[in-house]
Amino acid sequence: MSNSNSVNQGLKMNVIPKLSQLSSRVWRVLGCNPGPMTLQGTNIYLVGTGRKRVLIDAGQDGFPEYVQNLTKLLNDENVKIEHLVLTHWHHDHVGALPEIEPILKNDTPFVYKFPTIEPQDVPIPSSFKFTPINNNHILKTEGATLRVIHTPGHTTDHAILYLEEEKAVFSGDCILGEGTSVFEDLFEYMKSLNIILELEPKLIYPSHGPVIDDPSEKIQFYIYHRLQREKQILSVIQASEVPLTPTEIVRKVYQDTPEYLYPAAEVNVRHHLTKLIKENRIQENDDKFFVREDGKI
The missing domain is CATH 1.10.10.10 (Winged helix-like DNA-binding domain superfamily/Winged helix DNA-binding domain)
Structure with missing residues (x-):
């Protein structure tokens, strides 16, 4: 289990389906890895409207139900993954890379991630084309334009994705649907929260917890919460x-x-x-x- 997430305050959680369509271009697959630090599990997102789409995060290894559900989604929608973006290196976001490899229909999708500053980054299976990315990298697929924005603090390599068509943010572990997130660097984390606030998103798709319909209020709560803790x-x-x-x-x-x-x-x-x-x-x-x-x- 990763150390990636919430110091949850015992909140009553909305039940997240294991597979759900959230909009015309966004599907959510629950990682089926519940725990104190992952809440109901890690949310993995499939984005786009065409035959080739973008997958955000890979999930955690050792949870075959998640792999089965992702397989079902790809088969039912008759789609392939052309790009895979990792929000950060924590195990519940990257651990299942080897397990989802067989369901990619012999494709070799590009895998994108910001580098960490640690001596060794997360290993990427050789069957994937790993591409380190820079801030504001644009990924396009049919029906979706995603801007990858470096938001360190939770980890040094953490990134969010801004979905231009919906003015929505995939927030990774920077902002959670329930509770509050942990971080490695508070100074950087506070800057990242303000970066997201300045985007003025209409919706946030977090990596843990339900969709956030009131982004501005949520982000301002996070900032206020940290200042109050201080x-x-x-x-x-x-x-x-x-x-x-x-x-x-x-x-x-x-x-x-x-x-x-x-x-x-x-x-x-x-x-x-x-x-x-x-x-x-x-x-x-x-x-x-x-x-x-x-x-x-």
Whole structure:
């Protein structure tokens, strides 16, 4: 299971069908890999209206029902995949690449992904034509024009896709249909949220959770949520008479969150702490955090 997703707040979730047509040019295939970090599963999208279409993400390996459903969709629609775009390297988005290879009807589709900054990127099976992409790369297929936009923060290679015909965004794990997302770099993540906000999408197709019909409100909530978390963390540190560990901060800030989600919450807290240290607003010693010696915060 990847560490890709939500610190979910116990929200009541709308049931997502395993296979559903969302618009005249968008089908959603549920990855059938439910879990605390993947919610009901990873959403994989088939985009276009012609005989050749674009697949967004590959899903997670080890879930044959998903592969069967994707196979059924391709056969029922009598279509092939000419392009496959990976939103980022996390396992629940790329792991099934070898498993879906046999259903591609002997095609060798292009696979697109932004490179990571890590020493080794995700391995792509040799039967695919892997193409590293640049920001604002345009992919066209019948009925759909997709602009791939680099939105780091969740991961260094994370990307969203803007569907021009619908003014819709495939948000990957940057914005979820339920709950909030984790991230590797809070500073970059906040910039990416603002990039999506500036697109003024009419619809968001997330990689986890249901379709988002109120994008602007959702994105602004995400931004507000992160700023509120920062204020909570600062307040907890300021109120404490002794330095606090990240685990102690989590227990004070995330009191309404189930304990099994505390590890994911701690990842978020640590990113906030790193940001605050860079801004000279707090100090750290031996993984314990406290206000600056001059008392400023």
